[in-house]
Amino acid sequence: MxxxxxxxxxxxxxxxxxxxxxxxxxxxxxxxxxxxxxxxxxxxxxxxxxxxxxxxxxxxxxxxxxxxxxxxxxxxxxxxxxxxxxxxxxxxxxxxxxxxxxxxxxxxxxxxYPALPEPGAPSGTLAGPAFAEAVAQVACAVGRDDTLPVLTGISLRHDQKTGTLTLAATDRYRFAVRTLPWKNTDLDADRTALVPGKPLLDAAKAAADDTTIDLALPGAAGSHGLFSLHSQHSTTTLRALEGDLPKYQSLFPTEFSQTATVEIAALKAAAQRVALVASKESPIRLAFTADSTLVLEAGTSDEAQAIDNVDTHLEGDELTIAFNPGFLIDGLNALTTEAVDFHFTTSTKPAVMRGHNSDDQALRYLLMPIRLKG
Structure with missing residues (x-):
């Protein structure tokens, strides 16, 4: 050699x-x-x-x-x-x-040295940059508890009727879902696979500059229980996880009592400042007021406190809700639009975050609130 x-x-x-x-x-x-x-x-x-x-x-x-x-x-x-x-x-x-x-x-x-696994026949083709973006968006919700291996994965679901691939992830406290159109090449029915989240994110990042990539879903011909990502010069295979994520369709509300639109950059900066004094016991409180102001607060009277505010546009009654600060900022980071739409039912039920004016295939981020004492 x-x-x-x-x-x-x-x-x-x-x-x-x-x-x-x-x-x-x-x-x-x-x-x-x-x-x-x-x-x-x-x-x-x-x-x-x-x-x-x-x-x-x-x-x-x-x-x-x-x-x-x-x-x-x-x-x-x-x-x-x-x-x-x-x-x-x-x-x-x-x-x-x-x-x-x-x-x-x-x-x-x-x-x-063991023989390298052979990737299965391609299930479909899509653009490398689009796939990398979608994986990164849902990966923020991947669970980190290895005692619950199912929640450490990202679900990929092929819908035969619509010709789409939907990615989803959850850690029980938030649910991230993103749909992509793709060119199905070797599937004749719906199929769902659960792939380890961290390795999939690494593989997608590595293929982000490839014009097109081929994906082979587990269960396809010759896949041997492997998910594979193949581009012109590189191939990654991942052994699929057993099990399925919780069904998320029924978790996302279809009707809302309030909708608020906020500029992401301003909200993220304010949330990061206020989060300096926040903790699991003292989450960020968001008060959406009728005078187009969103007030962010954290801390208690016995400890450090912080308050900040940003402009918002609220449709519906005033609302105060609380979130884990890290989970809120993760959702803001995952969105690619300039503004975020918050959709609420009540202050104790999950809220949905979406990019302002985004379509049905864009990221949907479901976030569980933290119940406020008193």
């Missing part, structure tokens, strides 16, 4: 594949990145039985070959060198040269 590769290409490939390296590898070889040089390209792969990441970059290959190198060591080296990178395998050692730097790296046993 002997090749030359541009530093930027190698750095991008190592960064992409290293996402699949586990923090505590169950076997030493899983700490490695598999390098495969052939046909004027270098293929870099990582695998941990749950997630695989595989990418190819152009290279000048003098001798074809394969080698397994410590992924973290290679990542550290690549982050410090500059200029074209020359790699040459000599016996069980990999020689790496870049500029004036020289490294001799031990290799890991290739024969012990």
């Amino acid at each position: 002997k090749l030359t590769v541009e530093h930027a290409d190698l750095a991008a490939a190592v960064s992409y594949a290293a996402r699949a390296i586990p923090a505590r590898p169950p076997a030493p070889v899983l700490a490695g990145l598999l390098l495969h040089a052939s046909d004027s390209q270098l293929r870099v792969s990582g695998f941990n039985y749950e997630v695989s990441a595989d990418i190819t970059v152009p290279a000048t290959v003098t001798e074809n070959g394969r080698a397994l190198i410590s992924g973290r060591l290679l990542s550290d080296i690549v982050s410090t060198i500059r200029g074209d990178v020359h790699l040459e395998l000599t016996g069980s050692r990999m020689m790496l040269r870049a500029g004036s730097a020289r490294f001799t790296l031990p290799t890991l046993p290739l024969e012990e």
Whole structure:
């Protein structure tokens, strides 16, 4: 194995594949990145039985070959060198040269490295930037409690009738839902899959610059229980989670007693200031008043207190409601419009946040209020 590769290409490939390296590898070889040089390209792969990441970059290959190198060591080296990178395998050692730097790296046993999973046939195609945005929007609601693994996933539902893919996530305190049109290529009925949220977010971010990506949903032909994301030069596979998220359709109200519109930048800045004194026991209180003012308050008389206000447009009666400050700010960050519409039924029932003047496929963020004492 002997090749030359541009530093930027190698750095991008190592960064992409290293996402699949586990923090505590169950076997030493899983700490490695598999390098495969052939046909004027270098293929870099990582695998941990749950997630695989595989990418190819152009290279000048003098001798074809394969080698397994410590992924973290290679990542550290690549982050410090500059200029074209020359790699040459000599016996069980990999020689790496870049500029004036020289490294001799031990290799890991290739024969012990597991075979990479094969992605299933594509279920549908959509734009990489749109998918990355949608995943990022719903990922804010993914649960972080590993004792409830179902809530750590993002649901992807294909609707055969409408030709759409709907993403949803919840941690029991909020529910985020986003729908995308997509080109179905291999499905003949509705299908739902639950995919680990954090790895899916990482994979979607890595594919955000790809014009189009192919998704293969678990249950499709040849998928073997895997979700896969494939672009022209990279592939990520994720082992699907068992179970389903709670049904969310009935949770979102269809009729509202109040609607308020607020500029997102102003509200987020005020919420972040007031949140400095807020806690789980002392959430942010939002008072929507008839004089087009939204008053934000946090804190108690025995502790620090904060108050701020922003302009709003309220339709309906005055309302005071309280939210977890972090959850409120997450929802504001997820929206891509200049203003947010709050839809309320009562101060004790879930509120719906949506981008102002957004369509039915845009993000819907359902947020549970915190009951105010007294």
